[in-house]
Amino acid sequence: MRPAVLTASILLLFALSVRAAEPADLPARPDKPNVLFIAVDDLRPDFGCYGSAEVRSPHMDRLAAEGLLFRRAYCQYPLCMPSRASVLSGYRPESINNTPRVSGRVPGGTVTLPQLFRNAGYTTVSVGKVYHENDDNPAAWVRRHTDTFAAEGKWCNGYCSGYQLQANRDTVQNYLQGKRRQGLPASPIAEITDTPDDRTPDGLIARLAVEELRRFKQSGEPFFLAAGFYRPHMPLTAPRKYWDLYDRSRIELPANFLRPPGGPRGDWDEVRRYGDCPLTGTMPVDKAREIIHGYHASVTFVDVQVGRVLDELRRLALDRSTVVVLWSDNSWRLGEHGLWSKPACSEVPTRIAMMLKVPWLAASGPTAALVELVDIYPTLAELCRLPAPDYLEGTSMVPLLGDPKRPWKTAAFSRVGKAQTVRTDRFRLIRHPSGQLELYDHRHDGAEDRNLAQDPAHANTLKELQVLLAAGWRAARPPGPAATPSPAASQPSTRPAPAAGVVCFGDSITVRGYPAELARLLNVPVANAGVGGQTTAAALRRIRKDVLDRKPRAVVILFGTNDSRLAEPSVCVPVAKYQANLEKMVDLCRSVGASPVLCTIPPIAEQPYFTRHARKPFEKVGGLAKALDQYRAAVRAAADDRKVPLVDLGAELAKKPEWLSPDGVHPTKEGNAIIARLVAPVVKAILDGAATTRPAER
Ligand SMILES: [Ca+2]
Structure with a gap:
């Protein structure tokens, strides 16, 4: 081989290896x-990409393969x-x-997910069943197609039944109104007809979504399209060709079809x-097999409709600029424990299907991390860099996109x-x-x-889980973005927290990352014990685990942005109680030999703040x-009163407006x-042993 050819070959090899x-x-x-934003009603995580061979x-399998599939x-x-109201408002139920409805039933200042996008200049469009109520939250949408079906004829009665046979359309109201118990005929749970999709x-819905995508392609406007x-x-009204894909004689009933449940599990009135x-x-x-057959047919039928929308997105090359999330609002029991229903706290009704594709990130799934539907809102806000309201009760799943095996929520x-x-x-x-x-022990009894x-062998586990349930979702959140994660968020309660020289104890302002900067400046370990949305009242419940058990030398205490949320009585901590809580924190810190530092509330920018919170309660004061x-x-x-060093962030940050991000509450980098x-300097004085009471600047 001549040297030039050799060089070329080496370069080619190099280029290939770099590319790979x-x-x-x-x-x-x-x-x-x-x-x-694709919602699929009552979809069990029980199809192809979730491991079902049937x-x-x-x-949906392709979408999951191109993005991140959430297994749990x-x-x-x-x-x-209530599930949809939670997803779309960002609140837990x-x-x-x-609440079944968002309009008028959420706290003042709520910015729903579509409203957030509309506020940011997106064209927001709703097609089909997004909210449960067709006319819910109309202000959030630029266009809505939710009522089209009723307008086009009676074939879409009630929950958009899809019945084609006149006898069934005539009796669907008896089903909806539960009149069967009065002896009136009601429509059947399934219908098989040769109806075109x-x-x-x-x-x-698929057709309308495709038409919307074409419109967006032409106009070039950014969109939030919910289908x-x-x-x-139910009712299981998929066209016959989808039923024909499955052989009813081969459908198996669940292994625990006739097993009596180990506790109360609700009724199945909806099916009766x-x-x-x-x-x-x-x-x-026989009826059980028919229902499972119809359910499988319906999943494949919907998958084809989802495919029509995804195919069009790809054909228009919009897939390269569009985040796709597909989720189900709840799951459904197909005969497990002899039940046919959803509203129960068991595994089957609560575990749902969810997948997320972000075109500029490589496929990274699936993940077994515990995630929750309420996480969708903060995830989409972060991906699109929109200022998420500070009340959100979910956690952005964005970190999982790059690292699906990272430590995540300890509970759902x-x-x-x-x-x-x-x-x-x-x-x-x-x-x-x-x-x-x-x-239930899912390791042995899924x-x-x-x-x-x-x-008795599980008495301790039972106790631990009762503590976890009482502590609630805030204590189960994943580690924060800062260098040293909060132990409360990442570890079971019994594990001792790692020692830290300094603990920064606070809310989302702390979570955002100043402790990491502080660690760099002081060159000492600094723990970020911030939890978003917290007041002093909530924080006192975790101070033992997050702060005191670490035996720190200094504790920086920064709360108040949530305590002062006058518009939300369930969150707000009155001023006197706030002061008493701070004094209690100070006393508890000193009880373990730690020196506390208090900070005043940073400034808040009114304009963005009042897009999320009601103004009236503030006007009163x-x-x-x-x-x-x-x-x-x-x-x-x-x-x-307690002779504690104070950092007057309220006054100091007012002189440096560049500290504040566009959301009006949180710091920029x-x-x-x-x-x-x-x-x-205040913490350094403590670490140097110089400051026992007052900082120099006060
Ligand atoms: Ca549902």
Whole structure:
């Protein structure tokens, strides 16, 4: 081989090896990524990409392969209405009274997910069942196609039934109104007809979504397109060709079809309302097979409709600039424990399907991390760099996109009315309003057949899970973005926290990362013990684990941005109580030999703040600035009373407006550095043993 050829070959090899090491042809992140938001009603995570050999779903499988498939995602309320209200508002159901509707039933200042995008200049469009109520949250949408079906004819009655046969359309109202128990005929749970896809509600949804995509391609406007499909929610009205894909004689009933449950699990009244299901007693085996058959057919039918939309996105080359998320609002029991329903705290109804594709990030799934539907809102906000409201009760899943095996939430939470459940990596605990408990070990009993709540061998586990359930979702969140994660967020309660020279104890302002800057400036370990959304009241419940057990020398205490949320009575901590809480924190720190530092509340920019919070409660006390000054006065009073060094962030940051991000509350990256520079000399004096009472600057 001649040297020139050899050189060329080596260069080619080098080029190939470099190329192979890079992710395959990923587009750059667009300035304003679009969002395609696909909801599928009552979809079990029980099809192709979830490991089912029976249920065909090639389009969803492809989406999952191109993005991140969540194997353990849970809804917060296994019922359409409250689940959707939670996803779209960003609140957990209990924070909005398990509301079925968002309009008028969420706290003032709520910015719903589509509203956030609309505020940012996106064209927001809703097609099909997105909210449960067709007319819910109309202000959030530039266009809505939710009522099209009713307008086009009676074939889409009630929950967009899709019945084609006149006899069934005539009796669907009896089903909806539960009139079967009065002896009136009601429509059946399934219907098989040779209907073209586009004559079904879901076919129409796909068609409308495709038309919207073409419009967006032409106009070039950024979009948030929500498409909500009705199947596989009952009635099972997929066209015949989808039924024909499955052989009913080969359909198997669940292994625990006739196994009595180990605890109360609710009824299945929703199914008993259909004309062909038994009003009492167990489901006949033939009917059970028919329902499972129809459910499988419906999943494949919806998969084809989802595929039509995804194919068009690709054909228009919009897939390179569009984030796609697909999720189900709840799951459904297909005969497990002899039940046919969703509203229960068990594994089957609460574990849902979810997948996320971000075009500028390489496929990285699947992940077994515990995630929750309420996480979708902060995830989309972060991906599109929109200022998420500070009340959000989920956690952005963006870190999982690059690292699906990283430590994540220690638990997922769901509820039905006053029944509550917590799911950890291994266990599920259900607490009924009666006090009755169910405990399941998923390592050995994935079907939840054996309730271990009375088993003495599991008494300690039961206790631990009860503590976890009582501590709630805030204590189960993943480690924060800062260098040293909060132990509360990442570890079970019994594990001792690692020692730290300095602990920064606070809310989302702390989470954002000034502690890492502080560590760099002081060259000592600094723990970030910030938890977003927290007040002093909530923080006192975790101070032992997050602060005191670390035996720090100094503790920087920064709270108040949430305490002062006058517009949200369930969050707000009155000024006097705020001061008392701060003084309690000071005393507790000193009880373990740590020196506390108090900070006043940083400034808040009114304009963005009042897009998320109601203004009226502040007006009553003379405005936001005045309210914050009252809280700052409480910090100063606590510092005076307890002789604690004070960093007056309120006054100092007001001189440096560049510290504040556009959301009006949180620091920019530069802001973190500014806060760290203000705090550092006070902490340094403590570490040097110089400051026992007052900082030099005060
Ligand atoms: Ca549903």
